[in-house]
Amino acid sequence: MTVEQQPIASTGASTGASTGGLRELKKQRTRDALLRVALELFTTKGYEQTTVDEIADAVDVSQRTFFRYFANKEAVVFAAQDTVEWHFVDALRERPPAEGPFTAMRRAALSAWDSIEERLSPVVPVTLYMRTYQVIESTPALLAIHLRRSAELEEHVARLIAEREGLDIDADPRPRVAVAAFTGVMRVAGGLWGQGGDPSVAAIRELTAGYLDHLGPALADDWREPA
Amino acid sequence: MTVEQQPIASTGASTGASTGGLRELKKQRTRDALLRVALELFTTKGYEQTTVDEIADAVDVSQRTFFRYFANKEAVVFAAQDTVEWHFVDALRERPPAEGPFTAMRRAALSAWDSIEERLSPVVPVTLYMRTYQVIESTPALLAIHLRRSAELEEHVARLIAEREGLDIDADPRPRVAVAAFTGVMRVAGGLWGQGGDPSVAAIRELTAGYLDHLGPALADDWREPA
DNA sequence: CGTCAAGTGTCAGTGGCTGACACTATCCTC
DNA sequence: GAGGATAGTGTCAGCCACTGACACTTGACG
Numbered sequence: 483m484t485v486e487q488q489p490i491a492s493t494g495a496s497t498g499a500s501t502g503g504l505r506e507l508k509k510q511r512t513r514d515a516l517l518r519v520a521l522e523l524f525t526t527k528g529y530e531q532t533t534v535d536e537i538a539d540a541v542d543v544s545q546r547t548f549f550r551y552f553a554n555k556e557a558v559v560f561a562a563q564d565t566v567e568w569h570f571v572d573a574l575r576e577r578p579p580a581e582g583p584f585t586a587m588r589r590a591a592l593s594a595w596d597s598i599e600e601r602l603s604p605v606v607p608v609t610l611y612m613r614t615y616q617v618i619e620s621t622p623a624l625l626a627i628h629l630r631r632s633a634e635l636e637e638h639v640a641r642l643i644a645e646r647e648g649l650d651i652d653a654d655p656r657p658r659v660a661v662a663a664f665t666g667v668m669r670v671a672g673g674l675w676g677q678g679g680d681p682s683v684a685a686i687r688e689l690t691a692g693y694l695d696h697l698g699p700a701l702a703d704d705w706r707e708p709a
Numbered sequence: 710m711t712v713e714q715q716p717i718a719s720t721g722a723s724t725g726a727s728t729g730g731l732r733e734l735k736k737q738r739t740r741d742a743l744l745r746v747a748l749e750l751f752t753t754k755g756y757e758q759t760t761v762d763e764i765a766d767a768v769d770v771s772q773r774t775f776f777r778y779f780a781n782k783e784a785v786v787f788a789a790q791d792t793v794e795w796h797f798v799d800a801l802r803e804r805p806p807a808e809g810p811f812t813a814m815r816r817a818a819l820s821a822w823d824s825i826e827e828r829l830s831p832v833v834p835v836t837l838y839m840r841t842y843q844v845i846e847s848t849p850a851l852l853a854i855h856l857r858r859s860a861e862l863e864e865h866v867a868r869l870i871a872e873r874e875g876l877d878i879d880a881d882p883r884p885r886v887a888v889a890a891f892t893g894v895m896r897v898a899g900g901l902w903g904q905g906g907d908p909s910v911a912a913i914r915e916l917t918a919g920y921l922d923h924l925g926p927a928l929a930d931d932w933r934e935p936a
Numbered sequence: 937c938g939t940c941a942a943g944t945g946t947c948a949g950t951g952g953c954t955g956a957c958a959c960t961a962t963c964c965t966c
Numbered sequence: 967g968a969g970g971a972t973a974g975t976g977t978c979a980g981c982c983a984c985t986g987a988c989a990c991t992t993g994a995c996g
Contacts, residue, residue, distance in 0.1 A: 505942070505993050512943095533982065544945050549984065582930025622857060629856035630849065633896070647932050655897075655920055660927035662893030669860070670882075670889045693882055698928065700887035703809025705874050732962055732973070739974095760951065771976050776953065 513551050515541045520558040521606065525613040529559070529621045556627055559618060562602065562611045563628070567635050569601050570594040574642060583643045583657070587664050588694050595687040612681045619676030629669075636665050667693050740778050742768045747785040748833065752840040756786070756848045783854055786845060789829065789838045790855070794862050796828045797821040801869060810870045810884070814891050815921050822914040839908045846903030856896075863892050894920050 519540045523532040534555055538548045552558050574590035581589065599608050606614075618624045640661040644651040651657050671693045675686045699707075746767045750759040761782055765775045779785050801817035808816065826835050833841075845851045867888040871878040878884050898920045902913045926934075 503994075508993090509943080534984085535982085545983090546946080546985090547944060550943080555983070583932065584928060584930050625860070626853035626857035629860060630853035633852075633856060633900075649932070655923045656927040656932060658897045659894055659920060659923045662897045663890035663924060663928060666889030666893035667886050670885045673860075693886060696882045696886045697890060700883040701811060701890060701925065701928065703811050705810065705876070705883060730963075735962090736974080761953090762951085772952090773954090773977080774975060777974080780953095782952070 512541065512543060512547070516543070516548060516551055517558055517561055517606065518610070521562070521610050521614050524559065524617050525610065529617055529624060556624065559614060559624055560627070560631065562606045562614060563618070563631070565602055565605050566594075566598060566611070567631075569598060571635075571639065571642070573597075574639065579646060583647060583660050584664065586646070587639070587643075587661070588691075591668065591690055591694075592687060595683055595690070598683060608683070609681075612683070615672075616676050616681060619673060632665060632669065636661050639665075663697065664694075667697055739768065739770060739774070743770070743775060743778055744785055744788055744833065745837070748789070748837055748841050751786065751844050752837065756844055756851060783851065786841060786851055787854070787858065789833045789841060790845070790858070792829055792832050793821075793825060793838070794858075796825060798862075798866065798869070800824075801866065806873060810874060810887050811891065813873070814866070814870070814888070815918075818895065818917055818921075819914060822910055822917070825910060835910070836908075839910070842899075843903050843908060846900060859892060859896065863888050866892075890924065891921075894924055 516537060520532070520537045523537060523540070534548055535545050537558075538545045552561075570590060573594040574586060577586035577590055602608050602611055618628050637658075640657045641651055643661060644654070644657040647657070649657060668690060671686065671690045675689050678685070678689075699705075743764060747759070747764045750764060750767070761775055762772050764785075765772045779788075797817060800821040801813060804813040804817055829835050829838055845855050864885075867884045868878055870888060871881070871884040874884070876884060895917060898913065898917045902916050905912070905916075926932075
């Protein structure tokens with residue numbers, strides 16, 4: 483699985499090209515190679531079954547070098563996830579101020595899924611990301627970290643919502659509470675999608691939309707009316 | 710910090726005494742000693758600054774023995790948390806069927822805090838547990854695991870709610886959605902309590918109650934009315 | 937071209953965790 | 967109460983993630 487250095491010109495954008503020095507370019511290539519090889523290995527033989535040595539060997543660098551590019555083994559897994567999450571935040575920032583908080587979050591999530599491909603593919607093929615997400619959901623150690631990262635994102639989003647509504651986040655509990663409820667539902671959808679059989683973007687988009695619709699009814703204390 | 714074996718009679722209940730053989734008793738004592746020494750060290754010098762060797766040495770057993778009692782270093786931390794969580798589940802089971810799902814969860818949480826002391830103190834002093842919880846909230850690695858455990862608990866609670874309401878959990882999304890929103894809010898309260906200055910049971914109880922009250926208003930899309 | 941700095945490999949070491957195996961202590965039976 | 971079955975423990979060797987130190991190589995730039 484060795485990844486040979488390709489001719490300089492053909493590198494496809496990648497993360498953030500910065501200035502075009504040869505040094506910078508090689509770094510970019512190494513990072514890309516490590517990222518893709520790692521995800522490929524994780525999705526085929528499993529996260530815990532893959533050692534850092536294997537990844538490094540496949541890219542012909544030392545283990546030490548791997549750790550200079552990624553703070554730890556998990557960091558590789560969440561490199562793509564990071565892009566996806568910021569994509570959602572960006573989408574939320576673009577919602578018109580007239581929309582209420584919940585509507586804004588809902589529409590941001592859906593529109594983010596619609597345009598995820600363009601944003602993600604320079605970093606990593608979308609299908610590889612999808613498979614990676616399934617690995618996250620099914621590997622306890624990764625799921626744990628994913629949830630903590632989600633909690634951090636949640637805090638970030640709560641501040642954004644507070645700002646939107648012109649509220650002091652430490653005085654008014656509603657931003658955090660609303661966001662907590664929202665991301666709670668998102669997580670349920672994500673979890674079920676991870677177990678379900680359809681690993682497409684469309685599938686998670688629809689699942690998300692459906693579950694969000696049930697939040698209002700679910701909080702009513704009387705469930706005699708069917709969902 | 711060596712913990713010497715006390716005379717047989719004076720052992721205070723502990724986890725689950727089972728039959729009174731000498732073997733069993735020694736095991737119980739070792740486990741207890743490991744648990745308390747570990748929590749004491751974690752809360753004083755920090756989780757990551759404490760090595761398993763230190764804990765084992767303090768109890769005069771080998772590192773290997775530590776790992777025979779606890780699957781890993783984290784398991785010690787969550788031994789007490791486990792008791793607390795099951796206490797909530799038990800409280801939920803005791804709510805009258807007439808109560809709606811959300812009301813039942815809310816009251817179960819509050820009543821669980823009211824009676825946590827009796828349930829917890831045989832395992833570990835309550836103040837030690839409180840300090841441990843703060844360690845969890847402030848140690849990224851532990852927070853991650855805590856969140857994953859919460860997600861598991863959440864699934865369990867969702868099944869309970871579905872059962873209560875006579876619903877098929879795979880057909881009706883409301884149980885999972887309601888529980889996700891509920892525990893999302895609980896988590897926000899827990900997080901803020903961890904940062905705040907008052908490490909008492911009363912403090913988290915009140916914080917929880919207050920935040921749950923805001924869930925309804927927070928989901929309304931119009932926040933012009935103050936909370 | 938030569939100097940400087942950035943990037944890399946090697947090495948040694950720490951900490952969490954596991955399997956194997958021999959040893960010791962309780963238990964249970966005769 | 968001796969003696970064998972069995973549970974629990976210590977020791978040892980080893981894997982893997984990760985880190986600091988240091989020497990070496992290679993692109994950057996005057």
